[in-house]
Amino acid sequence: MDKQKLLGKLNEALILEEVDIILKIRSVANNTKDRKVLQVMNKLLEDTAGHSEILARLTKYALAEDKNEF
């Protein structure tokens, strides 16, 4: 895959993680006090935030690499 396409896909993934997923999980976490549901939502939030960080690192990696094919 060429660099520009990869960067576009990583950006798409970042929005998918940070907007589509995190906002919905946050919405559930803000609307329940059930311990079991909150436990799952908190784990999902933690993992998804981790994905966001990985995607940011991969974007920087792709930008810094002196090659066009990934």
Added chain:
Amino acid sequence: MSFDLSKTLKDIRQAEATAERFYSSLLKELEDKKVVSNLTHIRNDERNHTKWVQGTIEYAQKKKVPTVTTKVKPAKGIILTPGATNLVITRVEKWFTGISSILKALGGKSIAYMALNRPISILKKNFEETGIDLAKIDFVEIGSENFVRGHAGAASQSLTAISIAVSRAKKPIVIFDNVSVLAIYNPPELAIKFLRSIAEKAAMENFAAIFLITENAVEKPLIDSIKAFADNVMQT
């Protein structure tokens, strides 16, 4: 409008399943070991998440889990003196609560909201659900896809576009949500130079700037540099 727990959980399951398919499809086109390894890890997480959410849907239906809304409290300590620069540090998972608490604290004031990496339509919907009055907020969308589109200089050209949009906004308060994206797509020194120029613009054009940033290792050098010239640093 009451919150529909079952529907929102099903939406999450759908989003997680969509993400899994997205990464699976992407992985078929990639060869770079580092990229493949990291995206495989995320894809596998999404697969597990879909199962966990399905289990939670079944649990919530069986137990008839009630909904109890936690109200977001207004943030305290934002400096709104013309020319002031505020740095608000948050974590990715707490970002929405953080920005909502800021908007609640600014309730009724005219605001220009520079959305650097989030679609405005989704932001507005979520803010409205949180009870935030959007009447005096002008949203300006500068999608992060513009940072990568077409050519290597796209990111720095987008900085110029942001700067022009800020001058056109003519509001006493300008929020940048969030500046982390600048650190991803630009060399750190360029992102820092740009944000310093926005702080100087705030002083010259008499508006208060609020830079929201998510806290992780990628953004740490940017956070440290903004702290050096910000008038106020807050953590949400």
